């Protein structure tokens with residue numbers, strides 16, 4: 249008897265329940281259990297129809313991803329789905345939670361489908377480097393039409409029950425008791441003699457690929473834009489096309505060959521690694537389940553500049569009332585104007601409707617008085633990057649905030665230990681480092697100081713989730729985890745331009761690798777002067793023995809601050825956004841190089857990539873060694889969600905593992921020899937190479 253799939257009969261309806269916490273993944277045991285219990289229902293004279301449901305929080309949320317590292321074991325899910333076609337008793341799927349991937353394919357195999365209003369359904373397989381290989385690419389177009397099917401299959405985003413109903417994926421929405429409603433639905437089917445619907449049968453309107461050339465191209469273009477370099481969306485489209493060209497059985501047979509190829513690809517392995525790394529990042533070993541995050545029902549944000557405005561939107565988007573605090577009315581008006589403009593943009597793009605915009609704006613109140621932040625459960629300071637200013641603000645906040653308020657600073661690199669020490673409650677102070685734009689980027693670095701309490705840190709991690717972001721823990725260190733590990737990449741990019749590469753060559757190599765933008769074009773976008781000012785304020789800390797980014801300073805001294813001044817590493821014409829190579833930069837670089845006695849040379853693309861990536865990897869492993877990051881995989885998640893690093897490459901640390909740490913160390917040593925102390929190999933890297941270890945287990 250299966251212990252993960254239950255069976256009972258209620259009246260004349262058999263109820264088969266998948267019970268495999270936490271998400272009822274369709275493991276081998278569940279697949280075996282489904283066969284056993286469906287056979288039982290078919291043979292049970294007391295059962296005239298069958299309802300399939302998930303116990304606990306969800307209908308099956310897909311295949312068990314952990315099994316993908318092993319050979320596929322019979323019975324394959326598609327065999328079960330196909331078997332449903334032959335069952336003469338009506339089978340009704342009752343869906344709640346998240347019916348994803350194999351879960352959606354299972355429900356497509358059922359003859360009817362009812363859902364709770366809060367249910368979500370989808371095929372996120374492309375995000376794991378695969379495609380809906382249990383006939384989802386064949387059945388979904390027949391059920392929902394080709395356009396809707398491709399939308400789900402290629403983009404991988406789940407949809408809500410109401411949309412699933414509109415798409416014909418769900419037949420009825422059940423308010424209240426889902427199982428009761430599904431049983432009533434099944435009885436109605438029996439009483440009315442409604443014929444079973446078999447989703448593998450040929451469907452009118454599903455014709456040849458030529459007929460659908462336009463819609464297919466639309467999704468190819470979307471995939472190229474949103475998932476550049478990723479193969480799985482194209483494999484998914486290929487499988488859908490097979491279904492248009494071949495009868496169902498042959499298309500499914502073709503999928504059987506396509507699926508293992510995708511599953512065993514490097515991209516799929518990297519994407520699966522990223523899936524689990526993301527979940528791991530949420531876990532902090534020293535903070536157990538007994539530590540309760542503090543409730544955050546209200547928020548306040550100090551400062552309504554670009555960052556502050558984005559953070560205010562995060563609160564409002566999450567439905568949390570927030571007070572925006574500024575020192576001057578004009579700044580407050582500017583900040584609120586920017587927020588309204590951003591929301592209007594979301595309405596114009598159809599992301600939210602006007603009523604939702606009004607609701608979100610209604611959650612924001614404004615004030616010129618710090619005292620009005622006093623009752624907030626969480627106050628996030630987003631003032632200028634000036635340590636004395638931040639300390640002053642925190643002392644003031646300490647004076648007005650109620651006991652228990654979490655005080656957070658959104659700094660990118662300041663010493664938060666010092667900021668916390670400016671209050672009488674350092675245990676309630678944390679860093680919340682948002683990425684630009686704060687309301688869009690999914691990463692939130694939660695910074696623990698020497699004194700932060702576990703409750704304060706747990707609250708930061710919980711808030712990340714409520715904001716729809718991924719929280720990652722960092723210790724105090726210049727640039728914390730994300731920016732500190734990225735700084736050496738920027739540094740090497742600049743050095744290589746001094747040495748003879750062009751900004752366009754450097755950026756193209758990184759784009760080719762999969763980065764959404766080249767690193768120098770990103771600097772132009774955010775403003776080269778930002779790090780220039782930071783270098784100036786920290787000049788007293790600089791080691792004179794270390795090579796310095798003179799070229800970046802020189803560009804700033806010439807007023808080339810990036811896009812906002814029309815010129816930076818590239819030029820931008822009249823307010824344009826497209827980086828155009830500028831020969832002037834080459835001339836400036838030649839002068840800067842000559843002053844340093846650097847002989848300029850041709851630099852090949854491999855050197856550019858290796859120096860950029862391995863400089864970051866070497867710093868990354870030092871960050872782990874020092875305990876500033878909990879694990880190497882957290883760095884990978886921060887790069888994905890903070891900097892747009894291609895998820896299908898796993899991350900910089902995972903990439904290094906795949907290349908092989910001995911090879912990475914050899915290159916680091918080579919660069920150390922050639923470029924000096926900035927390339928000092930990390931001790932942990934040496935240790936791992938000696939012991940045959942790895943950063944991420946890859």
Ligand code: CAA
Pocket residue numbers: 270271273309310311312313314325346348349350351372373376379380381382524527528
């Ligand atoms: N396989 C194995 N483990 C899974 C899993 C899966 N499909 N889905 C979730 N889990 C695990 C998570 O790793 C996590 O484990 P830990 O607690 O040990 O970290 C636990 O379940 C809970 O997951 P979340 O923390 O993500 O919980 P959530 O409530 O935030 O989200 C979810 C739930 C929306 C289902 C989310 O977990 C998710 O998106 N899961 C993946 C869904 C998916 O990709 N399905 C398709 C799989 S491929 C497939 O189905 C192909 C096929 O059949 C042929």
